Amino acid sequence: MPDRLARLRGALRQILGMPDYSRYVEDARDLDPGADILSEREYYDRYLTLRYGRGWFRCC
Amino acid sequence: MRALLWIGISLAGALAWGVIALNRGESISAAWLILAAVGTYLVGFRFYSRFLARKVLGIDARRATPAERLNNGRDFVPTTRYVLFGHHFAAIAGAGPLVGPVLAAQFGYLPSTLWIVFGVVLGGAVQDFVILFASMRRDGKSLGQMAKEEIGPITGLFAMMAILAIMIILLAVLALVVTNALKDSPWGVFSILCTIPIALGMGIWMRVIRPGRTVEATVGGVALLILALVGGRYVAESPALAPLFTHGGVTIAWGLMIYGFGASVLPVWLLLAPRDYLSTFMKIGTVVLLAVGILIVMPPLQMPALTKFVDGTGPVFAGKLFPFAFITIACGAISGFHALVASGTTPKMIRRETDAPVIGYGGMLTESFVAIMALCAATALDPGVYFSINAPLGALGGTVESAAEQIRQWGFVVTPDQLTGLATSVGEASLLGRVGGAPSLAVGMAHIFSGAFGQQLMGLWYHFAIMFEALFILTTLDAGTRVGRFMLQEFLGHIWQPLGRTSWYPSNLLASGIVVIAWGYFLIQGVLDPLGGINSLWPLFGISNQLLAAVALCVGTTIIIKMGKARYAWVTLGPLAWLLSVTLTAGWQKVFASDPRLGFLAHARDTAARIASGAVDPAIGARMIFNDRVDAALAAIFMTVVVALLLVSVREWVAVARGRKPAAVKEAAYVETAYA
Numbered sequence: 001m002p003d004r005l006a007r008l009r010g011a012l013r014q015i016l017g018m019p020d021y022s023r024y025v026e027d028a029r030d031l032d033p034g035a036d037i038l039s040e041r042e043y044y045d046r047y048l049t050l051r052y053g054r055g056w057f058r059c060c
Numbered sequence: 061m062r063a064l065l066w067i068g069i070s071l072a073g074a075l076a077w078g079v080i081a082l083n084r085g086e087s088i089s090a091a092w093l094i095l096a097a098v099g100t101y102l103v104g105f106r107f108y109s110r111f112l113a114r115k116v117l118g119i120d121a122r123r124a125t126p127a128e129r130l131n132n133g134r135d136f137v138p139t140t141r142y143v144l145f146g147h148h149f150a151a152i153a154g155a156g157p158l159v160g161p162v163l164a165a166q167f168g169y170l171p172s173t174l175w176i177v178f179g180v181v182l183g184g185a186v187q188d189f190v191i192l193f194a195s196m197r198r199d200g201k202s203l204g205q206m207a208k209e210e211i212g213p214i215t216g217l218f219a220m221m222a223i224l225a226i227m228i229i230l231l232a233v234l235a236l237v238v239t240n241a242l243k244d245s246p247w248g249v250f251s252i253l254c255t256i257p258i259a260l261g262m263g264i265w266m267r268v269i270r271p272g273r274t275v276e277a278t279v280g281g282v283a284l285l286i287l288a289l290v291g292g293r294y295v296a297e298s299p300a301l302a303p304l305f306t307h308g309g310v311t312i313a314w315g316l317m318i319y320g321f322g323a324s325v326l327p328v329w330l331l332l333a334p335r336d337y338l339s340t341f342m343k344i345g346t347v348v349l350l351a352v353g354i355l356i357v358m359p360p361l362q363m364p365a366l367t368k369f370v371d372g373t374g375p376v377f378a379g380k381l382f383p384f385a386f387i388t389i390a391c392g393a394i395s396g397f398h399a400l401v402a403s404g405t406t407p408k409m410i411r412r413e414t415d416a417p418v419i420g421y422g423g424m425l426t427e428s429f430v431a432i433m434a435l436c437a438a439t440a441l442d443p444g445v446y447f448s449i450n451a452p453l454g455a456l457g458g459t460v461e462s463a464a465e466q467i468r469q470w471g472f473v474v475t476p477d478q479l480t481g482l483a484t485s486v487g488e489a490s491l492l493g494r495v496g497g498a499p500s501l502a503v504g505m506a507h508i509f510s511g512a513f514g515q516q517l518m519g520l521w522y523h524f525a526i527m528f529e530a531l532f533i534l535t536t537l538d539a540g541t542r543v544g545r546f547m548l549q550e551f552l553g554h555i556w557q558p559l560g561r562t563s564w565y566p567s568n569l570l571a572s573g574i575v576v577i578a579w580g581y582f583l584i585q586g587v588l589d590p591l592g593g594i595n596s597l598w599p600l601f602g603i604s605n606q607l608l609a610a611v612a613l614c615v616g617t618t619i620i621i622k623m624g625k626a627r628y629a630w631v632t633l634g635p636l637a638w639l640l641s642v643t644l645t646a647g648w649q650k651v652f653a654s655d656p657r658l659g660f661l662a663h664a665r666d667t668a669a670r671i672a673s674g675a676v677d678p679a680i681g682a683r684m685i686f687n688d689r690v691d692a693a694l695a696a697i698f699m700t701v702v703v704a705l706l707l708v709s710v711r712e713w714v715a716v717a718r719g720r721k722p723a724a725v726k727e728a729a730y731v732e733t734a735y736a
Contacts, residue, residue: 011142016150016337016340017147017151017336017337017340027137040272048328050135051333052333052542055543055545055546057400057539057543058539
């Protein structure tokens with residue numbers, strides 16, 4: 001049950017375009033087990049640059 | 061069994077269309093509109109999108125998507141189909157599909173319904189899907205890049221210029237919608253002002269206090285928004301506080317410009333990101349709430365199927381049913397802006413190629429459904445009430461008595477008491493001449509919500525709807541000014557290199573300032589316009605948005621032809637031909653029509669004559685004439701750009717058809733998926 005709740009929250013975050021730190025940690029380990037993991041604050045900053053950095057826009 | 065189900069859905073849709081078509085003179089329930097729309101969407105999705113996917117585009121379940129091949133945990137992330145559907149829908153939906161149908165309701169509910177439903181199934185959803193597919197096959201390239209690579213280098217520049225100009229008109233017209241909703245409304249102004257400190261607080265929470273905790277910050281932010289909404293009523297009723305928050309249109313317009321400038325030069329974490337979450341959350345919540353409300357109340361549609369204003373004499377905006385119904389309802393049926401989203405983040409997140417139809421085609425069907433709901437909310441209003449809010453003050457006169465008399469001459473019945481009572485019930489001094497669509501949509505939504513969830517809260521629901529619209533329009537002003545700034549900096553960088561550096565603060569301030577002045581110019585012009593501003597600006601926006609769709613369809617057609625599927629090119633050529641005839645006719649009429657309400661140049665001549673006769677102050681008149689000429693020039697530029705782009709595209713199509721150029725596309729190389 002908590003697993004399902006976590007999945008639902010993860011889906012909600014993605015729909016709203018929010019960062020998801022725990023998912024990032026999981027993905028980063030999957031992609032490259034030896035890689036450095038960003039702190040939550042560093043991850044948030046990187047996410048902000050990625051989403052809004054080059055001009056983010058949505059439709060009217 | 062499945063066949064039976066689809067026969068049932070088709071019959072239900074056909075029955076609903078039959079009821080809509082045959083029922084004249086009596087009011088019908090909104091349920092028939094909803095049933096007809098949903099039935100048609102389902103059939104369109106099941107059959108037409110599948111045809112597009114299999115026969116035309118050749119969606120390949122075995123081909124790996126860029127999200128899979130380039131997965132980097134950042135922008136390329138394979139995402140579950142339904143989550144990405146929600147994400148994509150949140151990115152394409154905004155104020156457009158809500159406002160357009162409300163304005164076009166002056167023609168009656170029938171033309172709008174037909175265009176929203178069939179326009180999306182045959183045009184809008186096709187455009188979104190084809191562009192999403194094309195970008196997905198090219199590692200998420202943007203519309204401009206694809207235009208450059210597939211058609212020719214000059215088209216990339218054209219597309220870029222068109223996008224910048226369209227953005228400026230869009231920002232101006234959205235700001236005008238907010239201005240008209242907030243003028244002389246202390247409740248509205250107070251609650252919207254509150255959203256700024258709330259967002260700042262959230263921004264600080266999410267980055268400084270509890271980094272990355274966006275969900276809790278958003279939940280807290282929404283709670284504070286509701287508090288601000290309730291607080292607004294006390295402000296409006298307080299003789300001491302109300303005057304502080306009561307402002308005319310010009311003051312509010314300047315406030316929006318200052319906000320747009322300030323917000324766009326602040327760091328994104330402080331204001332843009334929190335506002336983005338708040339408005340997305342509120343948008344999805346409100347759309348769901350509206351759907352539930354309409355399903356519970358099933359309001360009867362008070363507006364006739366067709367009004368006499370199809371002849372072009374409508375007070376909301378000038379111009380005949382053709383072409384103006386089709387450019388006024390922009391985003392609900394087909395929207396060029398979606399091509400920018402469909403060639404942006406979404407294609408980088410698709411997990412399987414077979415997910416593309418539900419996201420591209422299905423996402424746009426959902427947007428169209430939002431437009432149908434807005435249409436239901438507007439046409440469920442008493443037509444007299446609808447016109448009292450949406451006709452400009454210049455036509456209605458300043459009092460409820462003069463408004464009721466004018467509306468009687470238009471053939472609808474409304475009493476002065478009814479108008480006063482309505483304004484009081486939503487906590488406003490007056491709703492007369494609040495053009496722009498948002499206030500009448502808010503009244504319509506308040507009717508539906510209070511019908512579904514309790515009658516006493518009319519005022520609260522009205523201001524909830526206003527806040528929800530203003531919230532995401534303000535976010536758009538911020539985001540759009542930033543995008544405009546980046547584009548402008550790219551241009552300026554060619555003139556003097558340091559101006560192109562987005563990390564150089566003086567360059568940012570300069571470019572943001574220019575963009576804000578550009579949209580602010582049109583905004584102030586709209587606020588001062590005696591015809592209400594919407595009459596000149598909304599058609600310009602509609603034309604530009606549909607022309608951007610024409611650009612996207614040119615790119616789509618080129619790609620389909622180069623894929624060797626020229627025999628199916630009609631899927632994009634059909635909507636392209638329709639859009640060109642609609643927008644070029646509308647553009648031509650806006651520039652050259654002899655009716656001064658319709659044609660910009662005729663309005664300039666009319667103003668000159670009135671200056672000569674002493675009816676208009678020469679200084680004000682000269683400014684109006686200048687504005688008319690700017691608007692006319694802009695419409696002419698839009699048309700020229702599109703015709704040029706069309707010619708370049710046609711040359712390319714002919715070259716491929718005659719075998720002078722190979723029918724080959726520039727897709728990323730084939731890699732087999734590991735998900736199959």
